[in-house]
Amino acid sequence: MSGRNPFERESVLAPLMLAPIALYMVLLVGFPFLMAFVYSFSNVTVGNPEFHMVGFRNFAAVLRDPAFRHSLMNTCIFTFSSIGLVLVLSNMLTELLMREFRFKWLVRFLIMLPWTAPIALGTIGYLWFLDSVFSPLDWLLRRWGLLGTPQALLGPASNMYWLGRPGLAMASVILVHVWRLLPLATMIRIAGMNSIPRDVIEAAQVDGAGYYRRLFHIVLPLLLPVISVTVLFSTLFTFTDMTVVWVLTKGGPPDNNTQVLASLAFLKGIQGGDLAEGAAVALFFFPVLAGVAMVVLRIAKKAVVT
Amino acid sequence: MANVQLVGIKKHFEGVKAVDGIDLEIADGEFLVLLGPSGSGKTTLMRLVAGLEKPTGGRIIIDGQPVNDLPPRERGIAMVFQSYALYPHKTVFGNISFPLSVEGMPREDIRKKVDWAAGLLGIGHLLDRMPSQISGGERQRVAIARALVRRPKVLLMDEPLSNLDAKVRHTAREELKLFQREINVTTIYVTHDQAEAMGLGDRIAVMHEGTVRQIGSPESIYHDPANTFVAGFVGIPPMNFIEQGGLIVGFRPESLLPEEVGPEVECMRFRLRVERVEDLGSHRLVYGTIGKDKIIASLTISIRLSEGDEHVFAVCDREIRRFDPKTGVRVRQ
Numbered sequence: 001m002s003g004r005n006p007f008e009r010e011s012v013l014a015p016l017m018l019a020p021i022a023l024y025m026v027l028l029v030g031f032p033f034l035m036a037f038v039y040s041f042s043n044v045t046v047g048n049p050e051f052h053m054v055g056f057r058n059f060a061a062v063l064r065d066p067a068f069r070h071s072l073m074n075t076c077i078f079t080f081s082s083i084g085l086v087l088v089l090s091n092m093l094t095e096l097l098m099r100e101f102r103f104k105w106l107v108r109f110l111i112m113l114p115w116t117a118p119i120a121l122g123t124i125g126y127l128w129f130l131d132s133v134f135s136p137l138d139w140l141l142r143r144w145g146l147l148g149t150p151q152a153l154l155g156p157a158s159n160m161y162w163l164g165r166p167g168l169a170m171a172s173v174i175l176v177h178v179w180r181l182l183p184l185a186t187m188i189r190i191a192g193m194n195s196i197p198r199d200v201i202e203a204a205q206v207d208g209a210g211y212y213r214r215l216f217h218i219v220l221p222l223l224l225p226v227i228s229v230t231v232l233f234s235t236l237f238t239f240t241d242m243t244v245v246w247v248l249t250k251g252g253p254p255d256n257n258t259q260v261l262a263s264l265a266f267l268k269g270i271q272g273g274d275l276a277e278g279a280a281v282a283l284f285f286f287p288v289l290a291g292v293a294m295v296v297l298r299i300a301k302k303a304v305v306t
Numbered sequence: 307m308a309n310v311q312l313v314g315i316k317k318h319f320e321g322v323k324a325v326d327g328i329d330l331e332i333a334d335g336e337f338l339v340l341l342g343p344s345g346s347g348k349t350t351l352m353r354l355v356a357g358l359e360k361p362t363g364g365r366i367i368i369d370g371q372p373v374n375d376l377p378p379r380e381r382g383i384a385m386v387f388q389s390y391a392l393y394p395h396k397t398v399f400g401n402i403s404f405p406l407s408v409e410g411m412p413r414e415d416i417r418k419k420v421d422w423a424a425g426l427l428g429i430g431h432l433l434d435r436m437p438s439q440i441s442g443g444e445r446q447r448v449a450i451a452r453a454l455v456r457r458p459k460v461l462l463m464d465e466p467l468s469n470l471d472a473k474v475r476h477t478a479r480e481e482l483k484l485f486q487r488e489i490n491v492t493t494i495y496v497t498h499d500q501a502e503a504m505g506l507g508d509r510i511a512v513m514h515e516g517t518v519r520q521i522g523s524p525e526s527i528y529h530d531p532a533n534t535f536v537a538g539f540v541g542i543p544p545m546n547f548i549e550q551g552g553l554i555v556g557f558r559p560e561s562l563l564p565e566e567v568g569p570e571v572e573c574m575r576f577r578l579r580v581e582r583v584e585d586l587g588s589h590r591l592v593y594g595t596i597g598k599d600k601i602i603a604s605l606t607i608s609i610r611l612s613e614g615d616e617h618v619f620a621v622c623d624r625e626i627r628r629f630d631p632k633t634g635v636r637v638r639q
Contacts, residue, residue, distance in 0.1 A: 199391035208379035
């Protein structure tokens with residue numbers, strides 16, 4: 001009976017159901033990765049049909065390039081500052097949202113909002129917010145007397161130029177990225193908190209532990225699997241992200257002050273047409289991401305066991 | 307050690323009166339059991355003493371000091387939770403020592419105190435294990451050791467035996483009583499299990515709908531119930547009630563005896579229709595009706611009774627308790 005209908009045979013059904021993901025992996029992940037790998041050892045460019053293998057020349061060129069070193073540094077600063085901030089802020093938000101108060105639904109809605117908006121759209125909003133001339137933040141600062149007069153705390157200039165000054169531009173990019181990562185991190189954090197029995201927290205309270213001792217001795221150790229997964233995923237998202245940087249600063253102000261690896265690869269490979277060098281930059285992600293992925297998988301496995 | 311005074315304690319949750327005006331005094335070293343059905347407010351009352359809930363009204367005084375505004379850690383209390391609430395990522399030693407290391411006690415002193423508490427509960431050999439690696443009974447001991455290690459002024463226990471299987475529960479009860487006597491700590495113990503309450507408590511406070519319905523020694527709670535709630539809640543099976551002469555007449559199942567073995571004088575006699583007989587080995591439970599009231603008799607003597615029989619039973623006058631049918635309050639002659 002069961003042999004009649006091919007859809008009821010596991011040997012037919014299983015490959016059929018797996019085919020879409022396999023196809024996706026091969027065509028959209030495997031193939032481009034392979035191409036990037038091959039390109040990085042070649043002299044291929046967008047305009048020139050010539051194709052020679054050139055060995056490690058691209059990598060050598062990239063490593064000599066100060067823009068690359070600058071971008072690598074920026075990527076690390078961008079990633080670690082964002083994640084550090086997200087960890088602290090998501091803890092605060094979790095504390096807030098675990099409590100009962102009036103209009104909690106509204107606060108929760110507003111906090112979750114960044115996650116539901118398309119990243120590029122949200123970031124464009126910030127682009128206006130941080131505009132060099134029309135920024136409403138600057139307007140507020142001027143109104144409060146913090147900006148634009150000779151004695152003002154933030155200087156006599158009429159604007160902050162949020163995206164135009166090296167340190168400030170990086171800080172702005174980081175803050176916008178944090179704004180974007182925070183909802184997901186908070187959601188995961190709250191889910192993790194709800195999995196800790198309330199008794200255990202109360203036992204610690206009765207045992208004499210104050211807030212910080214409870215946080216560091218009880219809550220965080222119990223949340224460790226959840227938090228490490230959050231951190232590792234955020235690392236992946238942040239390390240490879242270029243949306244925020246590209247929309248806000250395009251890597252500027254001049255001299256690659258906010259350039260990150262992803263935007264540099266895009267700049268060189270797609271906008272500059274030097275596919276080979278772009279691919280070489282992008283390949284620097286590979287060891288980092290492979291390492292992170294391994295850690296994630298190990299933690300996931302451990303979490304299943306316990 | 308310390309005494310505990312509760313004055314007019316109230317706790318309302320969004321209109322629900324979980325605890326509704328309780329006055330209670332617990333003497334130094336006393337073992338007080340809060341007994342009641344679920345939803346009677348007994349756990350809430352304990353959590354109020356612990357400081358895990360803020361009272362809506364009233365005062366809590368521990369050792370002469372008002373503690374209403376103090377957080378749990380400044381009240382000198384310790385608590386054993388129903389779930390034990392061990393810290394799953396700490397070893398048994400780490401669990402028991404946590405309250406001490408919070409105080410910043412030197413390492414050697416911690417070691418000594420943990421050894422004392424672990425020795426008292428016979429879990430010295432488990433100190434390096436994780437909570438997930440020990441049995442339910444052992445976890446319960448770890449929870450008690452963690453509560454005792456600080457020598458609290460007041461020990462609070464929330465149904466600590468209810469997660470143990472029936473066999474272990476008996477020995478655990480016995481031991482609990484022994485070491486409570488040994489270290490003589492003022493104890494408040496919450497349970498819905500009346501056997502535990504009768505066996506452990508110096509006094510029992512029977513709670514119902516957020517109020518204390520009676521407080522007294524186990525004997526007085528059992529033999530001298532103040533109202534129909536206490537009479538009907540305490541005792542397995544509970545007290546029998548029948549309406550007679552405008553009053554509720556109550557008597558214990560074991561006081562109801564077949565006429566031929568009962569005493570000759572000063573007895574109330576009833577014609578009981580036997581509906582079912584349950585043989586429990588040590589005794590038999592006879593389910594039946596007197597008039598239209600359902601009745602249970604508990605017999606230790608062997609006498610032939612079969613289902614469908616009508617038999618005359620008798621209750622000695624001094625075993626009879628009378629209650630007001632409107633208020634349920636005991637009527638004393």
